Amino acid sequence: MPDLPENRSETPEDTAGRQRVSPPETDAERRRRRARFLRELAEARELRDRVQPRRAKVARLRHAMRMRTFRW
Known part of the structure; x- marks a missing residue:
């Protein structure tokens, strides 16, 4: 198996300890x-x-049956 290049991008192990910081999501x-x-x-x-x-x-029929037997 060939060796991996030394200048590879970050691996999941490298990023596992760090949290990505993003601004809070707006409504x-x-x-x-x-x-x-x-x-x-x-x-x-x-x-x-x-x-x-x-x-x-079949799903439509089941839904109709459920709605017919539903008590308000």
Whole structure:
């Protein structure tokens, strides 16, 4: 096995002891990040429903049954 070069970048062992210092996240940034996550999650669900229509139908029926039996 060849030796690793001496001038390599930091390894995980080098950075394990140090914490990356970043400015605190603002509420607006957190909301933007959350909105992007929820959009991507909805997109993934739509894709799954398109490629697995039987599973999507069963999920819809289960949800409808759950809503019918839910007590307010």
